[in-house]
Amino acid sequence: MRRKTALLLTAALVAAGGAFAQQAPGPFTPAQVEAGRAAFAESCASCHQADLSGGTDALPLAGSGFMSAWKTRSTAQLYKKIHDTMPANAPGSLDDATYADLSAFILHANGAKAGGKAFTPTTDVQIGSIANGTVPADVSHPAETAPTEASTAAHPSPTEQMNVPGRFVVNEKPGLLVEGHIQNYAPVTDATLTHPADGDWPMFRRNYQGWSYSPLNQVTAGNVANLQLKWMWSLNDGGTTEITPIVHDGIMFLSASSNTVEAMNAKTGELLWENRLGPNPRSAAPGGSTEETRSLGLYGNNVFVATPQADLYALDARSGKVVWKTHLTDTPRLGGNTGGVMVIHGKVLTGLTECGRKGSPDHCYISAYDAATGKRDWKFTTVALTGQPGGDSWGGLPDNDREGAETWIAGTYDPELNTTYWGTAQAKPWRRDLRGSGNGDTDYANSTVALDPDTGKLKWWFNHAPGESLDLDEVFERVLIDHGDQKTLMTIGKPGILWKLDRVTGKFLDAKQTLFQNVYSGFDMKTGKPIYREDIIDQKVDQWLASCPGPEGGHDWPATSYNQPTDTLIIPLSQSCVFMLGNGSQVYYEMPGTGGNMGRLSAYRTVDMKPLWSFQQRSPFLTAVLSTAGGVAFIGDFDRMFRAVDVQNGKTLWTTRLGTTVQGYPVSFSVDGKQYIAVTTGLGGGSPELKPGTMLTNVHRPANGQAVFVFGLPAVR
Amino acid sequence: MVMKWFGCPLVLVLGLLGANPVFAADYQTHLGPMPLDDESKSVIAGGGDATASYEGGALTVKGAFQGLSSNATEAHLFLSPAIGVEGKKVLDLSVTRGTDGTVSGSFKLTRTQAEALKTGRLYIQIDSEKAPDVPWGPKGTLWGWLLPAHEMAGQDVPQEGHWFIPQLDVPSH
Numbered sequence: 001m002r003r004k005t006a007l008l009l010t011a012a013l014v015a016a017g018g019a020f021a022q023q024a025p026g027p028f029t030p031a032q033v034e035a036g037r038a039a040f041a042e043s044c045a046s047c048h049q050a051d052l053s054g055g056t057d058a059l060p061l062a063g064s065g066f067m068s069a070w071k072t073r074s075t076a077q078l079y080k081k082i083h084d085t086m087p088a089n090a091p092g093s094l095d096d097a098t099y100a101d102l103s104a105f106i107l108h109a110n111g112a113k114a115g116g117k118a119f120t121p122t123t124d125v126q127i128g129s130i131a132n133g134t135v136p137a138d139v140s141h142p143a144e145t146a147p148t149e150a151s152t153a154a155h156p157s158p159t160e161q162m163n164v165p166g167r168f169v170v171n172e173k174p175g176l177l178v179e180g181h182i183q184n185y186a187p188v189t190d191a192t193l194t195h196p197a198d199g200d201w202p203m204f205r206r207n208y209q210g211w212s213y214s215p216l217n218q219v220t221a222g223n224v225a226n227l228q229l230k231w232m233w234s235l236n237d238g239g240t241t242e243i244t245p246i247v248h249d250g251i252m253f254l255s256a257s258s259n260t261v262e263a264m265n266a267k268t269g270e271l272l273w274e275n276r277l278g279p280n281p282r283s284a285a286p287g288g289s290t291e292e293t294r295s296l297g298l299y300g301n302n303v304f305v306a307t308p309q310a311d312l313y314a315l316d317a318r319s320g321k322v323v324w325k326t327h328l329t330d331t332p333r334l335g336g337n338t339g340g341v342m343v344i345h346g347k348v349l350t351g352l353t354e355c356g357r358k359g360s361p362d363h364c365y366i367s368a369y370d371a372a373t374g375k376r377d378w379k380f381t382t383v384a385l386t387g388q389p390g391g392d393s394w395g396g397l398p399d400n401d402r403e404g405a406e407t408w409i410a411g412t413y414d415p416e417l418n419t420t421y422w423g424t425a426q427a428k429p430w431r432r433d434l435r436g437s438g439n440g441d442t443d444y445a446n447s448t449v450a451l452d453p454d455t456g457k458l459k460w461w462f463n464h465a466p467g468e469s470l471d472l473d474e475v476f477e478r479v480l481i482d483h484g485d486q487k488t489l490m491t492i493g494k495p496g497i498l499w500k501l502d503r504v505t506g507k508f509l510d511a512k513q514t515l516f517q518n519v520y521s522g523f524d525m526k527t528g529k530p531i532y533r534e535d536i537i538d539q540k541v542d543q544w545l546a547s548c549p550g551p552e553g554g555h556d557w558p559a560t561s562y563n564q565p566t567d568t569l570i571i572p573l574s575q576s577c578v579f580m581l582g583n584g585s586q587v588y589y590e591m592p593g594t595g596g597n598m599g600r601l602s603a604y605r606t607v608d609m610k611p612l613w614s615f616q617q618r619s620p621f622l623t624a625v626l627s628t629a630g631g632v633a634f635i636g637d638f639d640r641m642f643r644a645v646d647v648q649n650g651k652t653l654w655t656t657r658l659g660t661t662v663q664g665y666p667v668s669f670s671v672d673g674k675q676y677i678a679v680t681t682g683l684g685g686g687s688p689e690l691k692p693g694t695m696l697t698n699v700h701r702p703a704n705g706q707a708v709f710v711f712g713l714p715a716v717r
Numbered sequence: 718m719v720m721k722w723f724g725c726p727l728v729l730v731l732g733l734l735g736a737n738p739v740f741a742a743d744y745q746t747h748l749g750p751m752p753l754d755d756e757s758k759s760v761i762a763g764g765g766d767a768t769a770s771y772e773g774g775a776l777t778v779k780g781a782f783q784g785l786s787s788n789a790t791e792a793h794l795f796l797s798p799a800i801g802v803e804g805k806k807v808l809d810l811s812v813t814r815g816t817d818g819t820v821s822g823s824f825k826l827t828r829t830q831a832e833a834l835k836t837g838r839l840y841i842q843i844d845s846e847k848a849p850d851v852p853w854g855p856k857g858t859l860w861g862w863l864l865p866a867h868e869m870a871g872q873d874v875p876q877e878g879h880w881f882i883p884q885l886d887v888p889s890h
Contacts, residue, residue, distance in 0.1 A: 073852070085755035516883045518801045533799060544853040548801040577801050579752045579853045587757075587853050590749035592801050592837075592862040593883040595869050596764065602880075615875040650875030694755050697762065 025115025026130040027075060027123045028104030033114055036105025039098045043087050047288035049354075051140050052109050054584060058088075058288060062109040062135045065434075065583035068542060071128030079103045079121050088690055090285035090703055096121055107131055109139040172258075172276055180263055180273025182318040186249045188298040190345060194415050199670030201247040203342060204295035205559065206667065209480040210412035212561040214668035217629040218675040219713060224632050224644045225654045227711045230676060231269030235706040236260055238281030240292035240684030242557065244340075244665035245708055248298055252669075252678065253317070254708060255293045257281055259307045261315060266678075267671040269710065273320030277305065277313060286703060289686025290354060294557070294665065295340030295410045297348055299371045304343065306350045310335035312369060314348075324374035328352055328367060339408045344420060344453040346371045351407025356383070356428065361399070364406050366422055366449075368456060378456030382407060382424045382444050390443030390461065394427075397437050404428030405445040409557065412478045413453065414487070414503065420453040421478040421489055421503065426468040431582045433469075433539045441466035446474040448491065450506060460506030464493060466529065469536055470519060470580055471551040477559045479569065483607050490562075490606060492571060495519055496554035498604060499528070512609045514555075514602055515573050516593050518548045541582045548591055550578030552620070552687040559665065561625035561633060563647050567607055570633050570647070572621040573600040576691050588691050598692055599637060601625075603650060613650035619699060620692050623679060626666040634677060636662025638692045639699050642679055642709075660705035661689070677711045742768030744834070746841060746861035748782055752853055760847040761858055762786045767820060767841055769863050771834060776824050778810060780841065782859055783817040787847035789858070792820045796830065800837045800862050800883050803855045812843055837887040839863050 041050065047058035054060035059069075070078065083099045085091050094102075104119045107127070111134035186192075188202060196202050198215045205212045219227065235241055239257030246253045252266040259277035264270065281287060290308055297304035302314040302323055314323040328350065329335040336354035343349070347368040355364040367379035382405035384390035394402050404427040411422035427445035429435050435442075444458075446465040451458060464474040474493030480503060481488050489503035495517050500510040508528030522531040539545055558572040575591040575598050590596045597616035605612055619639035627633040627647055636642040642662045644654040663682030668675060683689070683706060692699065748765035750758070767780025782789070792812035797804030807830060810822040820843060826834060833839045845858040867881035 069852070081756055091755050513882060513885060516801070518799045518884070521799070533802075535798070535802075546799075546802040581853070585853075587752035587754045587851070589752045589860075590747070592746075593864050593867075593881060595747045596749050597872065611879060613875045613877045614880045615870065615873055617872045645875075649877065652873055694753070694758060695750075697758060 024130060026107050026112035027117050027125055028107060028114055028119035029116065030114040032101045032104035032119055033108045036101035039102050040105050042282045043094065046282065046291060047088065059584045061106050062139055064133050066110055067133035069581055069583050069585050074124050074126055075103065076122060076124040078127065087285050088288065093285060109135060174276045174278030176275045176320055178271060178274040180319045182272055185301060185318045187300050188248060193343060201667040201669050202298050204244050204340060204410045205477060208413040208415060210477050211479065211564060212559060212624055212626055213564055214626065214628045216668050216670055216675040219628060219632055219677065220630040221632055221646050221653055223713060226713055227654055227677065228714055230710045230712045232707050232709045233264060233269055235708065237704045237706065238284050238287065240287035241680055241682030241706045242292040242294050242664050242685060243680055244295050245667050245678045246296045246298060247667060247669035250671045253296050253303050255296060255305055256706065261305055263320060266669060275315060275320040277307060286684035288684065290336050290338060291684060292338050293340055294338060297341035297343040299343040299346065302371065304341045304348050306337040306341050308336050308338055310337050312348065312350065312374065314374060326369065326374040334362065339410045342410045342413065343371060344413050347377055347453065349411065349420065349453065351422065353406040353408050355406060356403035358403055359400050364404065366407050380451055380456040380458065382449065384443040393441040393443040395438030395440035401436065407475065409476050412480055414480055417504065418452065419450050419459055422449050423475040423478055423491060424449060425473045425475040426471060430471040430584065431469050431539060432467055433541050434582050439467050439537065448478060448489065448501060462501055462506045462508065464499060469539065470545065470547040472519065476555060476557065479560060479562050481562060481606050490569060492555040494549055494551065494553040494555060496549060496573060498609065500609065510609055512604065514571060515575055515600060516548055516591055544579045544581050546577065546579055548577035549574065550576055550586065550588065552576050552691040556688045558621055559624035561627040563627040565629060566647055567605050568603050568612060568647055569606050570601065570603045570625045570627060572625060572635060573602060574598055574620040574688060575600055576695065588695050598695065601635060601650065615650050619696060620688060622661055622663040622688055624665040626668060628668055634666045636679055640701055658709060659707065660702045674712060678708060680708045682706050742770050742866055744769040744863040745866050746863050748780065748841060748843065748859040748861040751855060751857045751860050757849055757851060760786050760849055763859055765859060767861060774825055776826050776834065778822045778841065780820045782820060782843060785816040785845050785858055787845045788814050788816060789818060790814065790844050790846055792841065792843045795840050795842055796833045797838045797840060810841065834863060835888055837862055837864050837883055
């Protein structure tokens with residue numbers, strides 16, 4: 001089979017060469033292309049995609065998106081760029097020959113023809129003279145021409161791996177590594193989810209309203225300084241960790257790299273079961289922004305896991321055994337999922353990422369699955385198609401070219417209105433000059449969509465960033481807050497505008513700017529429609545555009561907390577700017593007026609949007625905020641600090657420094673009447689990790705050390 | 718009602734400053750690295766601070782920088798279409814030819830330049846020997862927009878009630 005594969009690949013290379021017979025041979029060999037192909041699969045494809053088309057936070061490396069940036073530059077510059085900046089979370093970690101092979105493969109992927117001369121770091125040829133951006137079939141359709149044993153080759157047996165010097169080895173094969181035997185597990189019901197027990201954290205943001213607020217009050221502003229470590233558990237290296245520890249009935253459920261789902265005794269840290277669903281990561285280095293799982297779901301006796309590979313699992317919460325498994329799309333290996341799941345009325349709801357292929361009927365959608373069987377109940381397509389409400393907002397773009405509107409944060413739910421609320425990400429390509437949608441609003445991208453959870457039927461939508469053009473998502477948490485009879489929905493996206501909507505009707509109520517931005521020059525306070533800066537409206541494909549904030553946000557996935565007793569919304573913010581090219585290339589700089597501080601934590605009273613307090617620091621925050629009835633808010637940052645602040649005034653009450661970046665969603669729970677605080681350290685991810693990784697040259701942290709830490713007050717003697 | 722982001726509560730801010738004059742300068746900026754990536758960050762590096770006062774149509778700029786990876790070569794004031802967006806060179810500043818040093822200058826501003834200063838669209842840029850030619854445009858090492866003087870609380874020190882946000886605290890143009 002491998003011989004056949006080799007013949008196919010050789011044929012593909014010859015065909016590619018034949019198609020550009022007039023071109024001079026490129027300064028690289030066919031062997032380097034093949035070596036580069038393997039290295040790319042191992043170290044690059046998880047972000048840039050197997051067909052080099054690019055992904056969230058990863059540039060396209062083949063076709064017009066690549067050539068627009070590189071045709072006038074040289075192969076030596078390409079080598080240096082890859083060598084100095086890649087892999088994103090471990091630049092320079094490959095050997096020089098591998099970087100040369102990767103350069104050769106990328107040139108091949110853009111139509112350059114292999115020759116007899118080997119590529120070296122000093123090879124210096126203008127890329128436009130050897131490549132024309134025509135992507136050969138072996139690159140554009142890798143599944144059809146790549147080795148049928150490609151997955152095996154990418155994941156050889158541990159014995160085979162150990163024979164390759166320097167190769168990352170995962171010793172455990174996927175599977176149920178530790179089977180659980182949990183007795184007297186309390187099944188999760190609709191009532192449990194609607195009114196969680198005070199000591200539980202049974203879903204992403206703890207309650208359906210998305211508050212990230214615990215009613216526990218043992219830990220207070222007066223005693224939080226006494227917190228001490230109760231236990232910790234190391235998570236797998238590799239991949240990306242941004243998980244929410246889910247706690248129910250004294251059991252903590254986690255998911256880590258390799259889709260390793262674990263149940264722990266939440267009080268003692270004892271492992272109860274472990275199921276490594278796989279696949280294993282291809283590298284020990286931290287992963288990209290498409291490899292994390294942010295939330296798990298509970299219902300009945302099952303725990304639900306949506307993997308970054310778009311597989312949805314039901315595991316038995318008592319044993320860890322797989323109950324059922326389904327794929328979120330009808331096409332194998334298509335799609336992704338990072339937001340995780342929520343459960344409503346016995347249905348598992350989840351979003352979709354890495355979806356919507358130009359020229360195909362594939363689109364992104366939110367979908368619901370029977371919790372008992374895994375059968376899909378409904379799906380709601382998150383781009384408005386011709387004939388649908390908002391379908392005329394894509395500038396006449398054919399339906400098959402309406403891409404984007406991924407849903408990478410799980411939704412919230414109002415049981416009284418029986419409505420679930422989800423944020424959607426921007427249309428794709430990001431830049432409207434490439435997208436082809438003109439100045440159309442591109443509904444339902446970058447919108448709040450309100451759906452009936454039983455049918456998936458759209459109730460209303462509100463577009464926060466019509467025609468968005470700079471990767472400024474409005475996809476993040478929807479927080480449901482009541483003020484008397486007024487039912488509001490609050491959310492904040494990357495531009496840093498804090499929105500308040502009427503969640504019954506979707507009507508715009510109010511907005512507040514929380515940090516500097518220069519993308520919008522004005523704002524219609526009657527309709528909630530922003531007005532773009534002139535050069536953004538008139539953008540040209542080859543033009544670098546300034547954007548403050550950039551794709552790091554403003555606000556990103558580190559979520560807010562609504563401290564209900566004080567009516568305070570506490571918001572993690574990031575302060576950085578970018579220059580961005582049409583193909584997504586970015587360079588970064590400090591945000592004006594911030595003194596070079598990338599992190600900001602701000603609090604607003606939600607009834608009137610009054611600013612309450614704010615502070616800045618050099619490192620950005622990389623966890624959500626957790627607040628409690630004890631008047632304390634917790635947050636972690638890029639520079640390893642986990643911090644407790646006073647909800648009333650923002651003053652720091654307690655800090656502890658952990659092993660690496662504090663990243664994820666902290667939670668609070670109780671067991672046997674004692675309150676605990678849990679938080680993860682984590683690595684990997686997109687802009688929130690990449691921007692400070694480049695800009696904060698004086699901040700150092702290990703590239704491993706993912707773990708969960710549990711803190712509590714000292715035992716009373 | 719269409720609201721321009723830039724310029725809402727300036728009166729409030731100036732009022733506060735006038736009542737309790739903490740700053741001798743009218744404008745201030747932090748000088749930070751110009752746009753960079755992992756490839757260029759070793760040569761686009763350093764930091765600094767500058768202040769400016771404007772009286773009788775004359776602008777006086779004073780600042781200090783440190784930590785450049787090669788000697789500073791020249792410095793200028795630029796006029797940008799919006800805060801945080803690159804602009805055009807309008808005035809020359811004096812700069813120490815070293816990796817640490819000072820930057821300064823005094824000028825009579827034109828009406829356009831004065832309007833730009835008032836609306837936060839004048840920025841300082843310092844160039845250095847190793848500043849690379851970059852495909853994204855502005856070649857240089859440090860830059861910073863002159864914004865109305867404002868309180869900068871220390872790291873981790875909360876500010877209550879109002880804190881400086883440029884598009885809210887700088888007049889629109």
